[in-house]
Each structure stands twice: as structure tokens, then as C-alpha cells.
Amino acid sequence: MKNNIREERLEKAMTQQALAETIGVSRQTIFAIETGKYIPSAILVLKLSKALAKPVESLFSLEKSD
Amino acid sequence: MQRSFLLPYRFKPVGAVMMPAGLIIWIWGQLKLSQDSIAKVFMGIVPENAHLLKVTILVISFFSCLIGMFFLVFSKEKEExxxxxxxxxxxxxxxxxxxxxxxxxxxxxxxxxxxxxxxxxxxxxxxxxxxxxxxxxxxxxxxxxxxxxxxxxxxx
Structure with a gap:
């Protein structure tokens, strides 16, 4: 699964730390999600969607291998 | 989300010190600590007491290592x-x-x-x-x- 959290975050001029504090995780977790090392749970996906004010489908998309 | 059975973060640094320290002392005790070396440090100690002292050091260091490992494994991160x-x-x-x-x-x-x-x-x-x-x-x-x-x- 790929995501464009980084692009959306930068568009909103948010730092990783600010986004992490908004959704209640560590900055390392945001880094791991943005780099595709960690696929977040549904709860975190919904929190990200709310924090970035974007629908889930525009933040995450499936790849052929999924 | 429930995160059960984890100790507070303050236990982690304690474990990070206790585990390696206990392990090093235990290995040193097994390899280098003899009744003769104890007798050299504590002059006049009877052999039975020297043996008891060695066993005490080994037991304390081994359990320090185990308890330190427990703290290290089962304590929360700063941001869990x-x-x-x-x-x-x-x-x-x-x-x-x-x-x-x-x-x-x-x-x-x-x-x-x-x-x-x-x-x-x-x-x-x-x-x-x-x-x-x-x-x-x-x-x-x-x-x-x-x-x-x-x-x-x-x-x-």
C-alpha cells in the first residue's frame, strides 16, 4: 500500500512533529508511515484523514502486489 | 487501545544498566573469581566463607541480569x-x-x-x-x- 501523507502534510505546511502530536503518536511513527515501513491501523488512518482534512482514498491507495 | 502489562518508562533505563552490568559481573565471576582471589582481597577469610561470597556474587549478578532484562523488555517507550x-x-x-x-x-x-x-x-x-x-x-x-x-x- 502506498500513501501520499508526506505530500499532503507539506501542502498543509505541517511538520512531522505537529502531525504526530495532532493524532497522538510519535514522530518516528509518522516517519515510518511516510516511508512505507509501517502500514497504519484503520484507527490511525482515520485520524490521519481527519488531521489532514482529506478522504482516506486520496491518502492511501492499493498497489498491484496488495 | 489497551496496552496492558507494561511497566512505566522509568524502568527502561534501570533495566538498560542492570542487565549488562549483571551479565558482565556474572561472566567475570564465572571465569575469574576464585576462592584464592577472594582470599587475597579479604585476608584471613575462611575458605567456606570465600565460597559463600562467590556464590552470593554470582546469584546477585545473575538475578540482576534477569530483572534488568525483564525491565528492558516489559517497560513502555517514552511515546508508546x-x-x-x-x-x-x-x-x-x-x-x-x-x-x-x-x-x-x-x-x-x-x-x-x-x-x-x-x-x-x-x-x-x-x-x-x-x-x-x-x-x-x-x-x-x-x-x-x-x-x-x-x-x-x-x-x-
Whole structure:
């Protein structure tokens, strides 16, 4: 699964730390999600969607291998 | 989300000191500490007391290592979240895999080369080694991934 959290975050001029504090995780977790090392749970996906004010489908998309 | 059975973060630094310190003292005690060396430090000590002192040092250091390991493994991170919980699970899986591989290879070695474990002491040592292997594998994997991710995140 790929995501464009980084692009959306930068568009909103948010730092990783600010986004992490908004959704209640560590900055390392945001880094791991943005780099595709960690696929977040549904709860975190919904929190990200709310924090970035974007629908889930525009933040995450499936790849052929999924 | 519930994160049960984890100690507060303050136990982690305590464990990070206790575990290696206990392990180093225990290995040093096993290899270097003899009744003669104790007698040199405590002049006039009777051999029975020197033996008792050695056993006491070994027991305290071994249990310090175990308790330190417990603190290190079962205490929360500063920022405990689902990524950390997921990493714990993956590290447990890897540790279980390493331990099972060790068991299989050890029994295969014993079977193929007809090497019997030397009595109860040999069996105890084998079991202690396999238990410690599990926890060392867990701590190594967990800390390696966590520290690597932190460093990479800080580089950005």
C-alpha cells in the first residue's frame, strides 16, 4: 500500500512533529508511515484523514502486489 | 487501545544498566573469581566463607541480569503507540523463530553426532541458553529497528 501523507502534510505546511502530536503518536511513527515501513491501523488512518482534512482514498491507495 | 502489562518508562533505563552490568559481573565471576582471589582481597577469610561470597556474587549478578532484562523488555517507550506495539510483536515472532531453529539444530546435532548432554547440569545449561537466546534475540531486533528508525527520522 502506498500513501501520499508526506505530500499532503507539506501542502498543509505541517511538520512531522505537529502531525504526530495532532493524532497522538510519535514522530518516528509518522516517519515510518511516510516511508512505507509501517502500514497504519484503520484507527490511525482515520485520524490521519481527519488531521489532514482529506478522504482516506486520496491518502492511501492499493498497489498491484496488495 | 489497551496496552496492558507494561511497566512505566522509568524502568527502561534501570533495566538498560542492570542487565549488562549483571551479565558482565556474572561472566567475570564465572571465569575469574576464585576462592584464592577472594582470599587475597579479604585476608584471613575462611575458605567456606570465600565460597559463600562467590556464590552470593554470582546469584546477585545473575538475578540482576534477569530483572534488568525483564525491565528492558516489559517497560513502555517514552511515546508508546501502535507502531511500537507492532514492532514488539514482530520482534517476538523473530525471537520465537530463532529459538525454534536453535532447538531443532541442537537436537539434530545431538542425534547426528550422538553427543549426549552431560547430566542434569548439561540439560539445565541447554535450557537456560535457549531461554536467554529468545530474550537476547527479542531485545536485539526490537532495539535495532527502533534506534535505526529514530536515527533515520532525525536525519530528515
Amino acid at each position: 503507540d501502535e507502531y511500537v506495539a507492532n514492532l514488539r510483536l514482530k520482534s517476538f515472532q523473530l525471537a520465537a523463530f530463532v529459538q525454534m531453529t536453535f532447538f531443532l539444530l541442537a537436537f539434530l546435532y545431538i542425534f547426528l553426532f550422538k553427543k549426549e548432554l552431560s547430566g542434569d547440569a548439561g540439560l539445565e545449561l541447554f535450557l537456560i541458553a535457549s531461554i536467554l537466546l529468545f530474550w537476547f534475540s527479542y531485545i536485539s531486533c526490537y532495539q535495532f529497528v527502533l534506534i535505526k528508525n529514530k536515527l533515520q527520522a532525525n536525519e530528515e
